[in-house]
Amino acid sequence: MIVGVPSEVKSDEYRIGLLPVGAELLVKDGHKVLIQKNGGVGSGFTDDQYIAAGAEIVDTAEGIWGAADMIVKVKEPQPQEIKLMRRGQQVFTYFHFAAGKDLTLGCLESGACCIAYETLEAPAPGGKISLPLLTPMSEVAGKLSVQQGAKYLERPQEGRGILLGGVPGVEPGEVLILGGGVVGTNAAWMAAGLGANVTLLDIDLDRLRYLSEVMPANVTTIYSEIHAIRKYLEISDLVIGAVLIHAAKAPMLVTRNDLRRMKPGAVIVDVAIDQGGCVETAKPTTHSNPTYIVDDIVHYCVANMPGAVGRTSTQALTNATLPWVLKLAREGAHRLADEDRWFRPAINMDGGALFNEPVAEAHGLQVVPA
Ligand SMILES: NC(=O)c1ccc[n+]([C@@H]2O[C@H](COP(=O)([O-])OP(=O)(O)OC[C@H]3O[C@@H](n4cnc5c(N)ncnc54)[C@H](O)[C@@H]3O)[C@@H](O)[C@H]2O)c1
Incomplete structure (x- = not known):
């Protein structure tokens, strides 16, 4: 051939x-x-x-x-x-x-x-189905989401001027991750490794049980529902959208009104943008022009994040x-x-x-x- x-x-x-x-x-x-x-x-x-x-x-x-x-x-x-x-x-x-x-x-x-x-497809534990040729790119995008989020939190990039890991005597940043699948798990490892306080939300209780066993102490798992999302949006410096419902448009978890609850200069990285995004104000961007601002919140919504690395x-x-x-x-x-x-x-x-x-x-x- x-x-x-x-x-x-x-x-x-x-x-x-x-x-x-x-x-x-x-x-x-x-x-x-x-x-x-x-x-x-x-x-x-x-x-x-x-x-x-x-x-x-x-x-x-x-x-x-x-x-x-x-x-x-x-x-x-x-x-x-x-x-x-x-x-x-x-x-x-x-x-x-x-x-x-x-x-x-x-x-x-x-x-x-x-x-x-x-x-x-491939069979996954618990009778689930995995997508093995999508997984590696989700691993890359998950890790990259924190790297990019940390960069756009810097003041010259119009972020809050926060160092995610903090320093002795100064508190670390707060990271909220919506979705604890492949992207969310990799984002959580990365953010936790930097020393941030990480909150990881999912609707799959078995997944949350697993994550709470394997994640370090600075990662807290929380069941995903709108009150919890709003509560954590208020304290977060970096929000990462990492949800997926197989073969469907991403669920809308953060509305435009919710942006007003957030701290000015906070950053949203909506990795799920390739499935429509889970943030109402998210629209696809490119590596040449990756961010824009809505209501003082920096949005990073690059649809092919792995291409950068x-x-x-x-x-x-x-x-x-x-x-x-x-x-x-x-x-x-x-x-x-x-x-x-x-x-x-x-x-x-x-x-x-x-x-x-x-x-x-x-x-x-x-x-x-x-
Ligand atoms: N932008 C990019 O370059 C890029 C690269 C890779 C993947 N992606 C996208 O990232 C998204 C996530 O991919 P993945 O591989 O992690 O998927 P995944 O299936 O491994 O994980 C998705 C998780 O979202 C959870 N979820 C579903 N509804 C939820 C809700 N309402 N609240 C909280 N959690 C919820 C699921 O239970 C699951 O654990 C997908 O849309 C994928 O296409 C984007």
């Missing part, structure tokens, strides 16, 4: 879909690997490293998309990429189809087999995706789906037929049983 890895073209995106080690393993398996010129540079990987791993460097995106049987990338295809997709080609990347009707219709029209990282994120993402890239190249998507029911939901569409029900519902389309 010819496996093609184009450079990412979405703004402020520095990741790449395959590391040199991935190229080497694919080549060992008898495949040909094409990497777009300088595609790995944003993540600190040079063309020479890919060449040493047995890959070929191709100058243009057209050269990659035109030759490859399977494309491996990071972000959803942009309009200029959708034009290059074709029937019979496997495209393995994040798609987030429910959030984009033009993207969905364009990919359907291309006839390509679209395999989405974010809908590949491309090297770490590329490594974390490809650690999780590479085994699937190898299996897909060996067996093809449909054989893999027949063998592995957890992989099956990853195939969102093929040959112009849509298989993903929430996506069909989001855009008023018909789903074809897989």
Whole structure:
């Protein structure tokens, strides 16, 4: 199989879909690997490293998309990429189809087999389902949310002028985290490590029990309901939105009126912005212009936070995706789906037929049983 890895073209995106080690393993398996010129540079990987791993460097995106049987990338295809997709080609990347009707219709029209990282499933403890190719990016975003929040609390960034960890004789900052899943847990570790007082809210009591066992003493777990949220909003310096209801729009937990309860110069980092956000005043921002202010509260709502730390994120993402890239190249998507029911939901569409029900519902389309 010819496996093609184009450079990412979405703004402020520095990741790449395959590391040199991935190229080497694919080549060992008898495949040909094409990497777009300088595609790995944003993540600190040079063309020479890919060449040493047995890959070929191709100058243009057209050269990659035109030759490859399977494309491996990071972000959803942009309009200029959708034009290059074709029937019979496997495209393995994040798609987030429910959030984009033009993207969905364009990919359907291309006839390509679209395999989405974010809908590949795995069994989790307690009969739950996890999304193993989404988890690494949530880990990155959770840690980054505190790093960014700490920065925007600085006075020159229009924050309250608070050092999250405090110093001897001065109290530390107060951090409120809404949602104790992957993002929330990583944010809590980070904020607690800095020495802040952390309050972590969730509606899942089993999750709260687990978190109260594993978290350090400066993290308090609280059941999430509107009175508790309002109480902690009043004392918080940094609020992190980290809720998720699978396949649905994020619940609205902080209203515009609630902002008046908060301390001027406090910071909200709404990580859940990619699912619509859990703060009424949140709207998506980019790394080039990440914050804005509403009612004296600094809002940070970057929809692709992991892109900022491309090297770490590329490594974390490809650690999780590479085994699937190898299996897909060996067996093809449909054989893999027949063998592995957890992989099956990853195939969102093929040959112009849509298989993903929430996506069909989001855009008023018909789903074809897989
Ligand atoms: N902006 C970015 O760059 C970026 C990157 C990665 C993830 N995300 C987003 O971050 C969000 C969280 O992702 P995750 O992987 O942590 O999800 P997760 O499923 O691991 O955790 C979500 C948690 O929210 C809790 N929750 C649901 N409703 C709640 C409520 N009303 N109050 C409090 N808690 C509630 C759930 O019980 C769960 O524990 C998602 O929207 C995800 O898409 C954004």
